[in-house]
Amino acid sequence: MRIAILTPAPDFWEEWDWAYDVEADALTRARIEVEPRPWSDPGDISGFDLVMPLVAWGYHFEPERWHSLLNRLESEGPAVLNPVPLLRWNSDKRYLAELGRKGIAVIPTRIAERLDEAALADARAEFGAELVIKPPVSASADGTHKLQLTDPLPDESRGRAMMIQPFLRSVAEEGEYSIMLFGGEYSHAIVKRPKAGDYRVQPHLGGSEQPCTPPPGSIELAKAALAAAPAEAAYARVDMIRDESGALAIIELELIEPALWLQHAPDDAVFASAIRAALPNK
Numbered sequence: 001m002r003i004a005i006l007t008p009a010p011d012f013w014e015e016w017d018w019a020y021d022v023e024a025d026a027l028t029r030a031r032i033e034v035e036p037r038p039w040s041d042p043g044d045i046s047g048f049d050l051v052m053p054l055v056a057w058g059y060h061f062e063p064e065r066w067h068s069l070l071n072r073l074e075s076e077g078p079a080v081l082n083p084v085p086l087l088r089w090n091s092d093k094r095y096l097a098e099l100g101r102k103g104i105a106v107i108p109t110r111i112a113e114r115l116d117e118a119a120l121a122d123a124r125a126e127f128g129a130e131l132v133i134k135p136p137v138s139a140s141a142d143g144t145h146k147l148q149l150t151d152p153l154p155d156e157s158r159g160r161a162m163m164i165q166p167f168l169r170s171v172a173e174e175g176e177y178s179i180m181l182f183g184g185e186y187s188h189a190i191v192k193r194p195k196a197g198d199y200r201v202q203p204h205l206g207g208s209e210q211p212c213t214p215p216p217g218s219i220e221l222a223k224a225a226l227a228a229a230p231a232e233a234a235y236a237r238v239d240m241i242r243d244e245s246g247a248l249a250i251i252e253l254e255l256i257e258p259a260l261w262l263q264h265a266p267d268d269a270v271f272a273s274a275i276r277a278a279l280p281n282k
Contacts, residue, residue, distance in 0.1 A: 001031075001032045001033065001049050001050070001276070001279075002032075002033045002034075002035070002047065002048045002049050002050075003027060003032055003033065003034050003035070003048060003049065003050045003051070003052055003275075004035055004036075004037045004042065004045050004048045004050070004051045004052070005020065005023070005024060005034055005035070005036050005037070005052050005053075005054050005055060006036075006037055006038070006039035006042060006051065006052065006053040006054065006055065006056040006257075007020060007036045007037065007038055007039065007055045007056065007057075008038065008039070008040075008055065008056070008057045008058050009038045009039075009040045009041070009058065010038065012057060012058050014057060014058075014204050015204070016055050016057055019054075019055055019259040019260075020036065020054070020055045022260075022261075022262045022263050022268075023054050023055070023260060023262060023271070024036075026262050026268040026269070026271050026272055027271075027272050027275070029269070029272070030269060030272035030273070030276070032272060032275075032276075035048075036055075039053060039056040039058075039059060039066070039069060040058075040062065040065060040069075042069070045076075045078065046076070046077075046078070048078050049078055049079065049279070050078060050079050050080070050081060050275070050279060051073060051078060051079070051080050051081075052080070052081050052275075053080075053082075053087065053256055053257050054235075054257055054260075055257055056256060056257040057257055059091070059256070059257070060091075060135075060137050060138050060142065061142075063091070063137050066091065067088070067091070070084050070087055070088055079279055081234045081235070081275060081278055081279070082231070082233050082234055082235065082236075082255050082256070083231045083232075085230055085231050086229060086230060086231040086232075086233060086255055087255070087256055089229065089230050089231075090229075090253060090254075090255040090256050091137060091256065092136050092137050093109075093134075093136045093137070093138070093163060093252070094111060094136050095229075095253065096109050096163075096250070096252075096253075097109060097111065098228075099225055099228055099250065099253070102228045104221070104224055104225050104228055104250065105221060105243075105247060105248060105249045105250060106249055106250045106251075107165050107166075107168070107241070107243065107249050107250065107251045108126070108127060108165060108166055108243075109163050109164070109165050110122070110123050110126070110127075110163070110164040110165075111136065111161065111162075111163055111164075112161070112162050112163075112164060113161050114159050114160070114161070115133065115153065115157050115158060115159065115160055115161070115162040115164075116153070116158065116159070117153060119164065120133075120147070120153065120164065123164040124149070127164070127165070127166035128166055129148065129149040130146070130147070130148060130149075130166065130167035131146070131147045131164055131165065131166060131167060132144065132145070132146050132147070132164075132165045132166070132167050133145050133147060133154075133157055133162045133163065133164050133165075134162065134163050134165075135160065135161065135162060135163070136161055136162070136163050143156065143157070145157060146167055166244070168241055168242070168243060168244065170241050170242040170243075171194065171241050172193070172194055172198075174191075174241070174242060175191040175192055175193040175241075176191070176192045176193075176239055176240070176241050176251065177189060177190070177191050177192075177212070177214070177215060177218055177239070177240050177241070177248070178190050178191075178192060178209075178237050178238070178239050178254075178261065179214055179218050179219060179221075179222040179237070179238045179239075179240070180235075180236070180237050180260055180261065180265070181222055181223070181226065181233070181235075181236045181237075181238070182234065182235055182236075182270050182271050182273075182274035183234060183270075183273070183274035183277055183278070184223065184226060184232065184233070185270075185274075186214070186219045186222075186223075187265050187266075187267075187270055187271070188211065188261070188264055188265040188266060189211070189212050189213070189214040189218065190209045190210060190211050190212060190261050190264055191209065191210060191212040192207055192208070192209045193207060193208055193209075194207050195207060195208075209261065209264075210264075211261075211264040215248065217248055218240060218248055221238070221240060221248055221250065222236070222238035222240075222250075225238055225250055225253055226238070226253075229253070229255070232278075233255050234274050234275055234277075234278040235255075235258070235260065235271065235274065235275070236253070236254065236255055236258075237254040237255075237258035237259070237260060238250060238252075238253055238254070239251050239252040239253075239254060
């Protein structure tokens, strides 16, 4: 079995080997041949049994190019995991509103198609003074801003489609939980925390992670979110934090290119098994 793992372009600014290596190693030990290909120009992929966008970092910077690739994968093959319809759906964080409508606990979110001060004022009337804004097509905290009551609207955000959410202090006080599921079944969990004085948990921004026992209800919430998605996920990372009531709420459903933190998995062979199981006759 040959898998092409989509990775960033050679000149991508962020270190990504730490995520790729552990995932590729788990597949290689399961006797699966793995080859990295840049998602922006993967070349001829007809000889592969499977394409996985596991480290397709930076796709959000070029959404048109990303969706062109998805169209190509869908029309030409080979098989893709997660499946292309799920990748399309997960490419825009407006899916949070859809999950909320289905009764899944998600972070309260407003979408301003053209963000301005009036939209912020409306959001503050509902969420309170402290807000977080981020583009609906984004990753790695790109374009994310925390705004106090007197903070001006960032120029880069003005007039853009932006998500508006309440700032939840639990992300700094307790951390953000990531629940990993393979083939729909729980594998392992980590808790990510920002560096002192920050609220962003990403490693390139100084965040740290450690394995943890999943908090009560987190696995059930993660499975419910996956069940509400438009297709089955062979791999998934479900990120959640506590809301102001202390209940867990999903902040992101990572089905495209999540760091899966396999180094903290009790058995990373489960990951490779889930990939094989998702492909009949492989």
